[in-house]
Amino acid sequence: MKILGARILTLVLLLCALSSGQTAFAASPKPSANQPACADCHSGVTSSYAHAAMHHALETPGANPTLESHPNLSVQQGQYLYTVQTRNGRSTYSVSDGTNALTVPIRWIFGQHAQTWVLEKDGVLYESLVSYFPLDQGLATTPGDAKIVPKDLMQAFGRKISAWESLQCFGCHASNVVKGKKLDLENLSPGVGCERCHAGAEQHKADAARGNFSSLPKSLKTMNAEDAGNFCGQCHRTWDATVRNHWHGPSDVRFQPYRLANSKCFIGNDPRISCLACHNPHQQADHNLVSYDAKCLACHGETATNATSAAKSCPVSKSNCVSCHMPRVPLPGGHAIFTDHLIRIVKPGEPYPD
Known part of the structure; x- marks a missing residue:
């Protein structure tokens, strides 16, 4: 849905959760009353996630x-x-x-x-x-x-909102939204729950209740840049979906996976340039721009190595990289500003690069 975004994707139903092979909005198994909660074993993560934006998406x-x-x-x-x-x-x-x-x-x-x-x-x-x-x-x-x-x-x-569109927007902002292939507004769980990204989490909890810890959900940390972009792009828009839907202009600054994939330094098999390299979805986004310097220098530092070629070191500064190379762009209308994930050398007065 274009809730604070663009019109809903025509391709989103075809995207698959890479860690499970299931469609993006497949219904989760219904947890039983005696299952342990995720917080029983992952208290630090769940405590942090309680304040994260995705937890409050709806x-x-x-x-x-x-x-x-x-x-x-x-x-x-x-x-x-x-x-x-x-x-x-x-x-x-x-x-x-x-x-x-x-x-x-x-x-x-x-x-x-x-x-x-x-x-x-x-x-x-x-x-x-x-x-x-x-x-x-x-x-x-x-x-x-x-x-x-x-x-x-x-x-x-x-x-x-059509029935199809409502399924998509609730599917990105809530969990357990589907019942019998239809939107279940009465029983959905507000916000993005564990199962939404960690396919198999409910089965893992059910097995853990029986002392079986072998059914671990796949860790997203193993994804390379392209896989992470496609996974996060289920809701944040992939490169493929943005191109096929002919979305152009400053409004597409909201589609972070698309913008990141257009970066000259983007290498699909390199995890250092992926969504998960800079952002921990279990936490609030870090607005301290200096905190991202280490991520930039992992490729552009003097001792960094690149899988395909030597990444140049910035001759201007080694700190506050994001403030120059990932400019903040106002949405048309001027009511919101987004960080542009198209990493580049920004030239004064240049038109929005699409």
Whole structure:
């Protein structure tokens, strides 16, 4: 789904979880009551992951820090006034044309910081036409919806989501979303759970309850750069999907695996340039840019070796590499800024390299 992103992939159903051979959104085995929890053996990882963005990729109504701290949000979009109000842990989304209004409870919150909401009205799912952006501390048009010109209050309410698209967006933001090949909104688990990335985790827990620790889920650390890009790209967009869907321009800065694969230094069989080389998905993203220097110098340091050729050492500096070679790019509309994963020598005034 293009929740704070582009229109949903036409190829995402064909992508496979590389560690399992299963389709990306296959249903997980239902855990039994006596199974151990992942935290029983992996307390450090689960404790850290409790604060990670992927763990909060989707949240249901309750005490949401962003909405609780902004209880009265509103924005005028043309002739329509949008309002998001939060009271006692309950949030409502409303749109008014000055005469009539539509108001519904917010049922699903997509995103931990920037947020888009999925709404339900008369059994139909809608994506909110406005979203919350931390950069603005307020509401603005949901990315991808700028071209929508509502003709009536219902169109202004939100963009209708098809059953196929809803399966994809919930599949990337939640776990256990499928039941009998259909979206199971009542029993899904908010956020990206262990089984979503570690195929076989539920079976591993069931075996562990019987004292059998042989069925270990495949470690993602063994992936090379290309495999990691395809795995993470199931939701963050692969190079292949981006090219086939003809997504171009600054909006594709959100598709990190695609941008990284376009880097001159990207080598598919080299794990030093993979998503997992720099990012631990069990933790919040590290915004201390200096912390990434060691990753850059693993290839571009004076003593580093490269699998195919000698990587040049930067003549300007050996620190704060990311600030120069991975520039921050604002999305069209200016409500969000993304780090461009196309690693390059940036030249002042050059057009966005696509």
